[in-house]
Amino acid sequence: MRQPARALTIAGSDSGGGAGIQADLKTFQELGVYGMSALTAATVQNTFGVQGVYPLPPEAVAEQIRSVGVDIGVDALKTGMLFSGDIIASVAETVREFGWTKLVVDPVMVAKGGSELLREEAVNALKERLLPLAFVVTPNLPEAEKLAGLAIRNDRDRREAARRLVDLGARHAIIKGGHAEGPEAIDLLYDGSRFVELSGPRADTPRTHGTGCTFSAALTAGLAEGWDVVAAARRAKAFIQAAIEDGIRIGGGHGPTNHWAYRRRTASGGAPEKE
Numbered sequence: 645m646r647q648p649a650r651a652l653t654i655a656g657s658d659s660g661g662g663a664g665i666q667a668d669l670k671t672f673q674e675l676g677v678y679g680m681s682a683l684t685a686a687t688v689q690n691t692f693g694v695q696g697v698y699p700l701p702p703e704a705v706a707e708q709i710r711s712v713g714v715d716i717g718v719d720a721l722k723t724g725m726l727f728s729g730d731i732i733a734s735v736a737e738t739v740r741e742f743g744w745t746k747l748v749v750d751p752v753m754v755a756k757g758g759s760e761l762l763r764e765e766a767v768n769a770l771k772e773r774l775l776p777l778a779f780v781v782t783p784n785l786p787e788a789e790k791l792a793g794l795a796i797r798n799d800r801d802r803r804e805a806a807r808r809l810v811d812l813g814a815r816h817a818i819i820k821g822g823h824a825e826g827p828e829a830i831d832l833l834y835d836g837s838r839f840v841e842l843s844g845p846r847a848d849t850p851r852t853h854g855t856g857c858t859f860s861a862a863l864t865a866g867l868a869e870g871w872d873v874v875a876a877a878r879r880a881k882a883f884i885q886a887a888i889e890d891g892i893r894i895g896g897g898h899g900p901t902n903h904w905a906y907r908r909r910t911a912s913g914g915a916p917e918k919e
């Protein structure tokens with residue numbers, strides 16, 4: 645009997661199923677990794693946006709993590725929506741307790757419609773308590789600006805922001821380019837000495853809800869399998885590229901991506917799915 649690689653997501657629930665814990669678990673499943681979750685908050689959410697946020701007590705988050713940690717075990721883990729400084733402190737303490745090193749921190753701050761998923765007071769806790777534990781931090785451009793404390797107007801700024809994230813204690817930084825413009829969506833990976841660009845054609849679609857969660861979950865799945873960061877990041881980029889390009893029609897607003905697409909593409913020799 646084979647023991648699968650095991651991945652844990654510590655994140656919020658998206659009732660609409662496109663982002664948060666739901667996107668993470670779907671992605672783990674698609675990549676053949678056993679998925680577990682520690683819920684930080686329930687959001688009331690659909691493709692039109694977030695209508696409510698109900699955080700859990702920090703002890704409830706720590707207890708979920710410990711429960712799966714002592715029994716099932718964790719090869720790699722990721723954080724998504726953490727909401728408050730108290731939840732961040734509790735997550736950081738628990739990760740330290742277990743000595744887990746393959747931690748992906750996706751520093752989720754605001755949902756696409758503008759709702760706050762991380763309180764302003766929690767930004768410092770994220771920087772000071774969680775980034776030093778991160779094996780990879782995966783901000784989008786506005787998150788990178790906030791964490792690094794500089795405006796990103798060009799590639800030079802983006803490289804400087806990546807250096808600052810590594811100075812803050814993250815082993816690797818991937819600054820995603822979904823929010824930039826141009827024909828390519830380029831994510832920049834920095835490992836403390838060298839930069840690697842992950843690039844794919846930018847799709848013109850409103851169905852990009854949960855792209856960040858899905859990307860960081862796919863990255864975590866690769867790390868859980870023992871892949872190195874560059875290999876795991878390249879596959880994560882291919883996974884999200886397929887999920888965006890082979891869109892599904894769900895909901896009336898910013899729809900989710902297609903979590904089946906990557907497996908279908910790879911099963912059919914890499915060809916995009918037909919409409």
Ligand SMILES: Nc1ncnc2c1ncn2[C@@H]1O[C@H](COP(=O)(O)OP(=O)(O)OP(=O)(O)O)[C@@H](O)[C@H]1O
Pocket residue numbers: 663754755756783784785820821822823829830831844845846847848849852853854855856857858859881884885888
């Ligand atoms: N229109 C697009 N076409 C192709 N790739 C995209 C597009 N938008 C985003 N991506 C890719 O999706 C991933 C997530 O990037 P993005 O910057 O959108 O993250 P995010 O803002 O954290 O996402 P979200 O908040 O929706 O979860 C990256 O790999 C990025 O390059």
Ligand SMILES: Cc1ncc(CO)c(N)n1
Pocket residue numbers: 655656657658663664665687689724725752754755756761853854855856857
């Ligand atoms: C629960 C949750 N986590 C993360 C995001 C960011 O996409 C979201 N919209 N909802």
